[in-house]
Amino acid sequence: MHTRQQLRLRGVMISYAGPDPTVNAANPPQITLPAPTVADLRTTAAWTLTVMPVDAQGIFSSAGTLPWSTPLTGVATSPGGCSLQWIALNAAVAGVRMNDGNRTDVIYYGLLPAGTPIANVGGCESSGVSTGPNGQQVTMAHEVGHGAGLAHGPCGTPGDPGYPAYEPYHPASTPTASLGEYGLDPRNGQVHRPTEKDLMSYCGPPWMSLYHQGRLTNNARLNPTRIRSQRWKAPMYIHPHLWPWEYIPDPPQWERGPHEVVRMRAERVVSIIGVVERGELRVTEVTRVAALPQVHGGRPTAFVAELVDAEGRVISAADVQRLPARSCGCGCSGEDGGGGAEDSYVLSVLLPDLERGAALRVTGTGADGERTEVWRVEAPERPVEIDGFEVRLESGAGVARWELAAPDEGWTAALQFSPDDGRSWNSLAAGITDNRCEFSVEDLPSRAELVFRLLVHDGFSTVTAETRATSAPRPVQLVVMHPQDGAVVGAGQPLRLWASTEGEVLAEPERGRWYVDEEQVGRGFDDWVVAPAAGEHTVRVECDSDTGTSVAEARFTTVDSE
Numbered sequence: 001m002h003t004r005q006q007l008r009l010r011g012v013m014i015s016y017a018g019p020d021p022t023v024n025a026a027n028p029p030q031i032t033l034p035a036p037t038v039a040d041l042r043t044t045a046a047w048t049l050t051v052m053p054v055d056a057q058g059i060f061s062s063a064g065t066l067p068w069s070t071p072l073t074g075v076a077t078s079p080g081g082c083s084l085q086w087i088a089l090n091a092a093v094a095g096v097r098m099n100d101g102n103r104t105d106v107i108y109y110g111l112l113p114a115g116t117p118i119a120n121v122g123g124c125e126s127s128g129v130s131t132g133p134n135g136q137q138v139t140m141a142h143e144v145g146h147g148a149g150l151a152h153g154p155c156g157t158p159g160d161p162g163y164p165a166y167e168p169y170h171p172a173s174t175p176t177a178s179l180g181e182y183g184l185d186p187r188n189g190q191v192h193r194p195t196e197k198d199l200m201s202y203c204g205p206p207w208m209s210l211y212h213q214g215r216l217t218n219n220a221r222l223n224p225t226r227i228r229s230q231r232w233k234a235p236m237y238i239h240p241h242l243w244p245w246e247y248i249p250d251p252p253q254w255e256r257g258p259h260e261v262v263r264m265r266a267e268r269v270v271s272i273i274g275v276v277e278r279g280e281l282r283v284t285e286v287t288r289v290a291a292l293p294q295v296h297g298g299r300p301t302a303f304v305a306e307l308v309d310a311e312g313r314v315i316s317a318a319d320v321q322r323l324p325a326r327s328c329g330c331g332c333s334g335e336d337g338g339g340g341a342e343d344s345y346v347l348s349v350l351l352p353d354l355e356r357g358a359a360l361r362v363t364g365t366g367a368d369g370e371r372t373e374v375w376r377v378e379a380p381e382r383p384v385e386i387d388g389f390e391v392r393l394e395s396g397a398g399v400a401r402w403e404l405a406a407p408d409e410g411w412t413a414a415l416q417f418s419p420d421d422g423r424s425w426n427s428l429a430a431g432i433t434d435n436r437c438e439f440s441v442e443d444l445p446s447r448a449e450l451v452f453r454l455l456v457h458d459g460f461s462t463v464t465a466e467t468r469a470t471s472a473p474r475p476v477q478l479v480v481m482h483p484q485d486g487a488v489v490g491a492g493q494p495l496r497l498w499a500s501t502e503g504e505v506l507a508e509p510e511r512g513r514w515y516v517d518e519e520q521v522g523r524g525f526d527d528w529v530v531a532p533a534a535g536e537h538t539v540r541v542e543c544d545s546d547t548g549t550s551v552a553e554a555r556f557t558t559v560d561s562e
């Protein structure tokens with residue numbers, strides 16, 4: 001028996017339109033950066049797929065777009081903590097996860113466009129959904145490691161107390177996050193020495209340690225399956241836009257703990273997300289969606305949320321959870337596990353959505369120990385009404401438009417789509433404050449009859465409207481994972497030609513063709529050749545499918561060894 005694992009990553013694609021104070025703090029220019037795409041998610045994940053015990057082919061998809069307009073240039077609210085801007089972004093990204101069904105079979109990752117103004121705090125992890133810049137591959141692996149339950153390696157930051165001291169690479173009984181074993185880079189055969197540092201630490205050069213390799217083996221977040229055959233098997237393919245619990249008899253293996261079998265299914269929930277800023281609670285969004293009804297990775301707080309009726313009777317109630325967050329980057333120190341020191345963090349709570357109710361409220365414990373109301377919103381007299389909703393899919397872009405009978409402000413809209421007639425819903429866009437939304441069709445399923453849903457949130461409840469549209473056929477997604485643009489590799493050395501693609505072609509690797517400098521040199525999506533003589537080169541991969549031929553290219557350099 002062998003264990004096989006696969007990375008299933010779902011990107012929250014963030015666009016940025018706002019000031020850039022890193023260029024000129026006094027008079028910042030306005031910049032506009034489009035949201036990254038699933039192709040960007042794939043190329044950024046190349047290092048993650050290389051260092052982690054997973055198949056070379058992952059399953060990549062989009063959890064939709066999120067517009068952002070505040071620069072991430074504030075200072076941390078406590079040493080090693082996050083800035084208020086990062087906390088606000090993490091809260092918005094956690095909201096996208098709810099719009100996407102709050103799935104547990106994928107790891108969510110917020111992808112910022114390269115060039116987003118970031119300063120003082122390099123990044124901010126949240127155990128809800130972590131976020132990093134497009135192209136920063138080591139950051140992604142570190143965050144995916146947190147998503148799979150890893151804490152920090154103890155170097156430059158307090159770490160996992162279980163991290164062993166690998167003698168002789170560590171001083172006796174003093175772990176310093178060394179790898180503890182030789183590591184092999186499967187892209188080029190490079191050997192990493194046991195004294196190099198674990199990627200979950202803040203020291204480098206980073207690689208995967210023996211300890212975390214073990215923690216990631218048979219790890220439920222990496223979708224382990226047992227196989228008997230010794231022979232090559234095609235990469236696992238799951239349809240990323242179908243909710244697995246709609247199709248797999250329950251209880252599926254990923255929800256079985258050692259002692260429990262829990263039934264998992266999306267339910268109607270009231271999601272309240274907010275932030276506590278220096279002790280003050282502020283609710284940032286209230287949405288009513290269908291989602292898995294547990295907050296994942298949360299820690300208890302003293303707050304309780306309630307949906308109440310006109311007489312003040314409680315219809316449903318739940319404890320408010322705090323999403324742990326740490327700052328990230330070399331030189332920072334972060335309290336592992338989120339700790340309790342920071343007074344600013346993201347809150348999330350999911351209440352059963354049993355009826356509309358008359359008010360939502362959050363209570364906390366006052367200084368005298370009495371419960372006091374810290375936030376309350378009444379049902380508006382008139383709910384928002386949707387007067388019209390249409391979606392057009394054209395080559396290159398889709399456009400959704402709607403008309404509302406609603407106040408000018410105080411509402412936000414989101415979009416979802418379903419490829420299976422309303423059983424599974426995928427987030428397409430969130431945080432919209434306009435009456436229209438343009439979206440990329442490149443990351444929609446190809447040639448599918450789709451149901452689109454508009455959700456309008458008024459801060460208390462949500463109204464929806466649906467419409468249908470059929471997506472055009474498109475070629476399969478294909479990107480070069482190695483050698484990537486700008487790579488420098490040894491002339492005459494083994495060279496891995498590795499591409500990432502999707503769908504049923506994964507099971508038919510003979511469809512892939514490789515060209516180096518216009519000469520066909522290999523086949524499949526993972527092949528080995530001898531690197532050409534020293535100089536500048538191009539690599540191209542092509543793949544035929546019944547919707548056309550996909551092509552991806554990269555430029556790389558070969559050098560003679562010294």
Ligand SMILES: [Zn+2]
Pocket residue numbers: 125142146152326328
């Ligand atoms: Zn970290």
